[in-house]
Amino acid sequence: MGYKAVFLDRDGTINEEVGYMDQIEKFKLIPRSGEAIRLLNRNNFKAIVITNQSGVARGYFPESLVLKVHQKMKDLLKSEGAYLDGVYYCPHLPDGVGSPNGQSCSCRKPKTGLVDIVLKELNIDLSKSYSIGDRGSDIEFGRRIGAKTILVLTGYGREESEHSGGRETPKPDYVAQDLYEAVQWILKEDGGK
Numbered sequence: 001m002g003y004k005a006v007f008l009d010r011d012g013t014i015n016e017e018v019g020y021m022d023q024i025e026k027f028k029l030i031p032r033s034g035e036a037i038r039l040l041n042r043n044n045f046k047a048i049v050i051t052n053q054s055g056v057a058r059g060y061f062p063e064s065l066v067l068k069v070h071q072k073m074k075d076l077l078k079s080e081g082a083y084l085d086g087v088y089y090c091p092h093l094p095d096g097v098g099s100p101n102g103q104s105c106s107c108r109k110p111k112t113g114l115v116d117i118v119l120k121e122l123n124i125d126l127s128k129s130y131s132i133g134d135r136g137s138d139i140e141f142g143r144r145i146g147a148k149t150i151l152v153l154t155g156y157g158r159e160e161s162e163h164s165g166g167r168e169t170p171k172p173d174y175v176a177q178d179l180y181e182a183v184q185w186i187l188k189e190d191g192g193k
């Protein structure tokens with residue numbers, strides 16, 4: 001028996017999409033994100049952030065800023081009674097720039113390398129898990145790990161939803177207004193079993 005988990009995208013899903021997060025002041029939670037994650041905590045879901053941060057490889061901001069932003073995210077969530085069970089990021093570019101040995105990395109979503117790390121640290125049942133994000137790559141990532149997928153309409157979500165179901169943006173299992181509504185759907189799905 002493994003834990004149920006929800007894999008959460010960061011930018012545009014938990015916090016407002018602002019392009020590259022190159023200043024800590026730009027980090028702001030989307031309304032009800034804290035409440036949504038608190039609900040996951042209370043319902044025995046592991047809440048795990050998986051985020052692409054290629055701004056590091058592009059030289060737009062140092063890796064130390066990513067860590068500071070993640071601390072701020074945890075602090076803001078904590079003030080709303082919510083916590084994250086893990087935060088994992090890929091600092092590379094799609095073509096492998098900035099990755100060890102310059103080859104394509106295995107961790108940039110929709111690739112699933114970061115989940116391999118999660119699975120070494122936590123006993124998770126992916127078949128009972130979910131992926132939430134605002135882009136087609138988040139949906140594709142969720143599909144690859146065998147989780148149910150939810151597209152949120154915050155961040156780039158509205159744009160993406162117009163293309164969803166196409167060759168490059170697979171159709172999610174559910175489309176939610178925001179993270180809070182996505183979690184409501186998950187709890188209903190989970191309770192219905």
Ligand SMILES: [Mg+2]
Nearest residue numbers: 009011012134
């Ligand atoms: Mg996003």
